[in-house]
Amino acid sequence: MQKKSGGGGRGKGAARGADKAQGQRRGLFRRRKVCKFCADKIDDINYKDVKLLQPFVPERAKVLPRRISGTCAMHQRKLRTAIMRARVLALLPYTAE
Amino acid sequence: MSTRTYELVYVVSPETSDEQVTALHDQVQSIVGRYNGTIEKTENWGRRKLAYEIGHHKEGTYVLEVILGTGELMKELDRRLKVLDEVIRHLVVRVDEEQRVVERHRNERQATMRRRRVARGLPPDIQEGETPRSSTDDRDDDRFGEMGGV
Numbered sequence: 001m002q003k004k005s006g007g008g009g010r011g012k013g014a015a016r017g018a019d020k021a022q023g024q025r026r027g028l029f030r031r032r033k034v035c036k037f038c039a040d041k042i043d044d045i046n047y048k049d050v051k052l053l054q055p056f057v058p059e060r061a062k063v064l065p066r067r068i069s070g071t072c073a074m075h076q077r078k079l080r081t082a083i084m085r086a087r088v089l090a091l092l093p094y095t096a097e
Numbered sequence: 098m099s100t101r102t103y104e105l106v107y108v109v110s111p112e113t114s115d116e117q118v119t120a121l122h123d124q125v126q127s128i129v130g131r132y133n134g135t136i137e138k139t140e141n142w143g144r145r146k147l148a149y150e151i152g153h154h155k156e157g158t159y160v161l162e163v164i165l166g167t168g169e170l171m172k173e174l175d176r177r178l179k180v181l182d183e184v185i186r187h188l189v190v191r192v193d194e195e196q197r198v199v200e201r202h203r204n205e206r207q208a209t210m211r212r213r214r215v216a217r218g219l220p221p222d223i224q225e226g227e228t229p230r231s232s233t234d235d236r237d238d239d240r241f242g243e244m245g246g247v
Contacts, residue, residue: 041206043199047190048106048161088188089106090147090157097149 033070037079045078047085053092057083061093098167102137102196105164105171107178107187108157111144117183118158125162128174134166151185163192 037045045052056064056071056079063083066076086092105125109118122139129136142159151157164170171189178187211221 043202044195085188085190087148089108089159089186090149090151091145093148095149 035070035072035075037075038072045075045082047082047089047091049082050086050091053079053083053086057092059096061096098169100134100165100167101191102193103164103166103171104190104192105162105174105187106190107160107184108147108151109160110152110154110183110185111156111158113158113183118160121181121183122160122162124177125174128177129164129166129170132166132170132173134164134170136162136164138163154185157185 036042042052047053056069058064063080066073069076071079083092087094107121109121113121118141126136138161140161142161144156144158147155147157164174175187175189178184214221214223
């Protein structure tokens, strides 16, 4: 398989860029983030599955951004709808009180 | 009229007794029956703590109904549930399309796995006692390209 250079800011290309910048960060090692749903092969992001969604709504009950969780665009979108539905049913909070 | 699959979840206020919850379910069933729909599955999740207060309630009884029916039916159900005082929250979601997509993904994944296993000279299905290989050492898996510096 040929190397694909560039192509998508969040895949391998982004990780390689981080390697280059490592000198400036003085050896701060960053693990490459992988989308949890792709890695675990979770097809169905369901609003009823509170256990699955909970890690993506930390303390302030905001949706965890992609840049932190490493979730891919497709799954982040599905995650968002699931969280919004779960919030309607008070399975997840809208805000922390 | 096309039949679709919907999921209806409603939250009943904690003051209502179990009998009232069953009565509510019967009520839903009768409406579904009137519109020639069917209830595929009913699930009572029991009493749960709410993530936030709804009308000074801190808990609620959750009931899930999977309903086969038309849009008109769900419209009517939605209207009815809005009126009822003991139902503090409800949600109707159409699920058939989503389910179809999920199923297709699952089937595709299995087909790919089988094809790769056959290409490697293994039986198509995972045998018992076989240790799963990590996706990174799967040479036929082109999603990862090369693993640089790991």
